[in-house]
Amino acid sequence: MAEKKDTKGPGQQNQRTGQRRNQRNSPRNDQRNQREVVPVIDTWKPVTKLGKKVKDGELTDMEDIFKSGEKILEWEIVDVLLPNLEEELLLIGQAKGKFGGGQRRIFRQTQKKTQEGNKIHFLTCAAVGNKNGYVGIGTGKSKETVPARDKSKRKAKLNLIRVRRGCGSWECNCKEPHSVPFAAEGKCGSVKVILMPAPKGKGLCVEKECAKILALAGIKDVWSKTFGQTKVKLNMVAALMDALKNLSEIKIKAEDVVKLGIVEGKMKEAEVIPTPAEIAEEAEEKAVEAVEEKSEEKAVETAVEKAVEKVEEKVIETAAEKTVEVVEEKAEE
Structure with a gap:
């Protein structure tokens, strides 16, 4: 039998394959693949008393939880009360191999030698914060990468702390919570971190991973000193968190709260203290308005x-x- 010859031109041979590729990349398939984002409060079934209060709407502010001293045992509480929380994975590990060895990675890979073979585990460290006085870190370990990331993010939300901010630099004295109010020290293992107040516009003069945590906490300017084996990033991050906790444990006078512009946790508009010049300007404006009102009344009467x-x-x-x-x-x- 005679074989059939291909009568298709060079541009018609891959027509079907091209159509299939276009169908795969079509916007209709993209819409199908996109999952609907369901609010956490709709699918959440709280177990603790604190979680039930948040679910019922009795507690609507994170400040009330910190003032009561109750421990957060459900990460959904943080998602409901702080919906604008930002997450970031820290570079605690490093790549292995001939070409990529030494580069920082978000996973810290370890192996266990057994008779069956090598058992690999992945460790990640996540940081969460709202850039307005709340920050937390957590670690997660698993045999796969995705569960390790999810664990670290959940634990970071459970370890949320309130950060004390202010302006303790003698070069600035602006009374705004852009830095730390005074020096604080934290330690973990051989690593010791000292945070010191810096003037406005100086930036975060600290190690890169520590700078990510301070930015999530809402601190914009700080000086730092580090001692010990700082290349161990987990100890470095833990020492920084210890320093942030020690900021809130130091007792302060009522005079220093106004002098240093100290804010505990979330900054509210009512907590901003006006300067004497602003108070004088407001008084002048009110006096001018009163004079204008009186003149208008007199004109109407006449x-x-x-x-x-x-x-x-x-x-x-x-x-x-x-x-x-x-x-x-x-x-x-």
Whole structure:
């Protein structure tokens, strides 16, 4: 039998494969693959008393939980009360191999030697924060990468702390919570970290992974000193968190709260203290407004008085004209 020859041109041979690729990459398939984002509060079934209060709407502010001293045992509480929380994975591990060895990675890989072979485990460290006084870190370990990441993020939400901020630099004295109010020290293993207040605009003069945590906490300017084996990033991060916790444990006077512009946790608009110049400007504006209101009232009163006088004059004129007419009529009679 004679073989059939291909009558297709060079551009028609891959037509079907091209159509399949276009179907795979079509926007309709993208819409199908996208999962609907369901709010956490709809699928969450709380177990603890604190979680039930948050679910029912009795607690709506994270400040109330920290003031009561209750421990957060469900990560969904943080998701409900702080919906704008940001997450970031820290570079605690390093790549292995001839070409990529030494580069930092988010996974710290370890192996256990057994008779069956090598058992690999992955360790990750996540940091969460709202950039306004709340931050937390957590670690997660698993045989696979995705579960390790999820574990670390959940634990970071459970380890959330409140950060004390202020302006303790003698070079700045702006009374805004852009730095730390005073020096604080933290330690983990051989690593020791000292945080010191810096003036506005200086930036985060600290190790890169520590800078990520401070940025999530809402601190913009800081100086630091480090001692010990700082290449162990887990100990470095833990020492930094210890320093942030020690900031809140130091006792302060009521005078220093105003002087250093100290804010505990979330910064509210009512907590911003106005300067004497701003108070004087507000008083002047109120005085000017009062004078303008009085002048307007006086102008209205004078206008009303003039209108009343004109009306009275017209009434008198009309009455006089009528009396004259009546008198003339009687005289004619």
